[in-house]
Amino acid sequence: MEGFLDEELTREQAPLPVKTRQVILSALLSHHAQYSALCMLFARLDGREARARCGEAVLQNVAFSGFPKVINALRELQRAGLLEPSIIVARPEQDQNIFGAVYGQTANQVRNDIEATSDVLWEWIDQFVYHTVLSRSLLEPKLRELCIVALLCGSDLVSEPRILLGHMLGALRVGASQEEVRDVIRLSAQLSSLVRQNVDVATVKPIQSVLDRFERLAPAAAAEHKL
Structure with missing residues (x-):
């Protein structure tokens, strides 16, 4: 794991800047209980702001x-x-419709699908996930979505690819590039294989299927970028 962190935290030629990878890795390592x-990772962070942003990424995991x-x-x-504890503080919400x-x-359509399963579930997702967690101002929506993509790719939810694809396209809508999304998938897959010591062949096919659909739908999603 130390060698993996060394490589990722010093990799200069990559779509994701090092500071962005620090935040995403913080979310992933917490998610995998590493x-x-x-x-x-935190011992290598430079300054209070970097620790606050990476701590916020860990805190965001409460919803996922x-x-x-x-x-x-x-x-x-x-x-x-x-x-x-004082680094991660209550901050004003961003005045944006994140969902x-x-x-x-x-x-x-997404809202209707959720409401069809449970009105209460939609209320919790709307009020807690989007209006409480994802609206906090310390991390921009683009970075929050990239963290979510990383977690979904590295979880059992890859067997339900529609959710992963929705957030991959969502990352484009809030400003990420296709190259950045693909790099997040790479980062998450590499860490998952380290944690699990092997790659479950059953997960490779769904991820490739999601990537294929992502490539087809990406231009239209990127054209919706508003934030």
């Missing part, structure tokens, strides 16, 4: 990985003296 590696992993990750960082920006012309 707390020692997470502390290793669950409270227990986030609590454990923040606790380990604080025990190691790498993240003071609409992410899903663009498909927003109503």
